[in-house]
Amino acid sequence: xxxxxxxxxxxxxxxxxxxxxxxxxxxxxxxxxxxxxxxxxxxxxxxxxxxxxxxxxxxxxxxxxxxxxxxxxxxxxxxxxxxxxxxxxxxxxxxxxxxxxxxxxxxxxxxxxxxxxxxxxxxxxxxxxxxxxxxxxxxxxxxxxxxxxxxxxxxxxxxxxxxxxxxxxxxxxxxxxxxxxxxxxxxxxxxxxxxxxxxxxxxxxxxxxxxxxxxxxxxxxxxxxxxxxxxxxxxxxxxxxxxxxxxxxxxxxxxxxxxxxxxxxxxxxxxxxxxxxxxxxxxxxxxxxxxxxxxxxxxxxxxxxxxxxxxxxxxxxxxxxxxxxxxxxxxxxxxxxxxxxxxxxxxxxxxxxxxxxxxxxxxxxxxxxxxxxxxxxxxxxxxxxxxxxxxxxxxxxxxxxxxxxxxxxxxxxxxxxxxxxxxxxxxxxxxxxxxxxxxxxxxxxxxxxxxxxxxxxxxxxxxxxxx
Numbered sequence: 326x327x328x329x330x331x332x333x334x335x336x337x338x339x340x341x342x343x344x345x346x347x348x349x350x351x352x353x354x355x356x357x358x359x360x361x362x363x364x365x366x367x368x369x370x371x372x373x374x375x376x377x378x379x380x381x382x383x384x385x386x387x388x389x390x391x392x393x394x395x396x397x398x399x400x401x402x403x404x405x406x407x408x409x410x411x412x413x414x415x416x417x418x419x420x421x422x423x424x425x426x427x428x429x430x431x432x433x434x435x436x437x438x439x440x441x442x443x444x445x446x447x448x449x450x451x452x453x454x455x456x457x458x459x460x461x462x463x464x465x466x467x468x469x470x471x472x473x474x475x476x477x478x479x480x481x482x483x484x485x486x487x488x489x490x491x492x493x494x495x496x497x498x499x500x501x502x503x504x505x506x507x508x509x510x511x512x513x514x515x516x517x518x519x520x521x522x523x524x525x526x527x528x529x530x531x532x533x534x535x536x537x538x539x540x541x542x543x544x545x546x547x548x549x550x551x552x553x554x555x556x557x558x559x560x561x562x563x564x565x566x567x568x569x570x571x572x573x574x575x576x577x578x579x580x581x582x583x584x585x586x587x588x589x590x591x592x593x594x595x596x597x598x599x600x601x602x603x604x605x606x607x608x609x610x611x612x613x614x615x616x617x618x619x620x621x622x623x624x625x626x627x628x629x630x631x632x633x634x635x636x637x638x639x640x641x642x643x644x645x646x647x648x649x650x651x652x653x654x655x656x657x658x659x660x661x662x663x664x665x666x667x668x669x670x671x672x673x674x675x676x677x678x679x680x681x682x683x684x685x686x687x688x689x690x691x692x693x694x695x696x697x698x699x700x701x702x703x704x705x706x707x708x709x710x711x712x713x714x715x716x717x718x719x720x721x722x723x724x725x726x727x728x729x730x731x732x733x734x735x736x737x738x739x740x741x742x743x744x745x746x747x748x749x750x751x752x753x754x755x756x757x758x759x760x761x762x763x764x765x766x767x768x769x770x771x772x773x774x775x776x777x778x779x780x781x782x783x784x785x786x787x788x789x790x791x792x
Contacts, residue, residue, distance in 0.1 A: 604730020
């Protein structure tokens with residue numbers, strides 16, 4: 326196994342549960358990939374390197390089957406799942422209850438219940454359909470077809486077709502912007518739908534102690550099965566490895582480098598042509614008090630969407646694809662220490678915020694991000710004890726899978742959702758017998774859910790071990 330991100334660990338666990346001998350090689354000194362935490366600002370302040378709020382972790386059909394609580398993982402569920410403040414001093418609050426959420430959407434209450442409520446009720450049928458390759462024989466074709474009709478639309482189109490008011494339209498846009506796609510692109514609506522549905526079906530929790538606890542729990546369980554992990558052990562060529570099956574939690578570009586001598590030239594070329602999406606510019610904060618939100622409801626969630634209206638969010642998400650940084654960026658902000666005091670000294674807090682920028686951008690967007698925070702939380706800057714900015718190059722240096730700062734493992738437009746990373750019947754396989762890919766560059770894509778690793782390992786079990 327090459328790489329110890331959640332997908333690499335999920336693949337290793339799947340094999341070890343079948344009694345196979347498993348070794349994970351990790352280049353960094355700590356495991357976890359994007360699910361890592363550390364003291365990025367001041368001593369005693371725990372920050373998440375990348376992921377912080379984990380609806381897909383709670384929703385994962387694989388992770389929830391594992392005894393991770395016995396290995397130190399505890400989910401914390403804030404009172405609200407996500408909050409979207411507006412310029413009038415109010416906020417849109419997504420609660421676990423569809424009814425309670427709909428009640429805050431005024432004229433769109435009924436439309437929200439019919440659209441999101443129906444898919445939330447269907448989620449037990451949809452979860453395995455959505456969290457896997459798009460091209461497959463569905464177990465629940467009616468539920469999937471109904472979902473697909475809405476999900477394949479551009480987010481801007483669905484927002485305007487489904488809702489009449491600005492509140493519900495902005496809410497859908499904020500969820501869809503997690504895709505890092507222009508919101509006028511086909512299938513951008515799918516991300517907003519899935520995230521809103523998960524808010525009602527499972528919630529948007531944070532792991533107590535930081536995202537590192539997810540990786541640590543997976544690693545602990547793997548070791549209890551007899552698996553081994555080596556850190557500080559980079560792999561420079563797959564020729565170094567001697568195993569019946571090798572599963573790589575790396576990007577297509579990295580796989581092309583590691584297996585250059587083994588891969589057919591045509592397949593290697595397709596890997597190098599794999600497209601990466603916009604990058605992230607992220608700022609971590611150590612704070613002397615909670616963020617002073619104008620709308621009190623903002624203190625009820627670990628995750629906030631700062632971007633105003635549908636039109637403003639759509640404008641922000643278009644610019645990185647055109648090679649420009651947004652002037653008023655859509656900002657995703659996490660404030661987990663409000664609900665997890667283990668992340669900061671007594672009375673103090675941590676937060677992080679990020680926006681989308683062109684892949685590999687060198688611009689410093691700290692001021693623009695903080696202007697958006699101040700817009701909804703006047704006086705925020707006065708509570709900052711320390712900050713640390715991470716440009717796309719910094720994120721890639723910390724995790725080579727974040728190419729150009731792309732935290733989704735590659736552009737998630739319709740073409741690369743269907744054929745990810747290339748067009749193959751089994752997307753986790755390669756032309757080299759025994760070699761598989763399990764990173765977020767395979768279906769279902771980005772997020773801490775382990776499903777890429779789980780499915781890649783099952784492909785290896787069938788192809789190599791006849792299980």
